[in-house]
Amino acid sequence: MIDLSLRILCAAMARSGDRRVDTIEVRLAQRCLVEHCPERWPLDSFWASAAAGHDIGRAQGCTAAFNEIVRQLRVSGSLADG
Numbered sequence: 001m002i003d004l005s006l007r008i009l010c011a012a013m014a015r016s017g018d019r020r021v022d023t024i025e026v027r028l029a030q031r032c033l034v035e036h037c038p039e040r041w042p043l044d045s046f047w048a049s050a051a052a053g054h055d056i057g058r059a060q061g062c063t064a065a066f067n068e069i070v071r072q073l074r075v076s077g078s079l080a081d082g
Helices: 002-015 024-033 041-050 055-076
Strands: none
Touching: 002 024, 002 055, 024 041, 041 055
């Protein structure tokens, strides 16, 4: 479930430079990860960035939040390195 959720967020991050990615599948993926992230703010940040109107800001925000989500999953032991 964690791997699938990260794939959904990664795909959204890749599309975020072209259009908004605040979609139901992104929200569901985040819901699946919330219990595995020690802190909720990167998930909230990804969602806020996904809905942003400015292409560059949206892409940068989604990328930064995604990287922090991955880091937190690794720190919590929910995701192996690699």
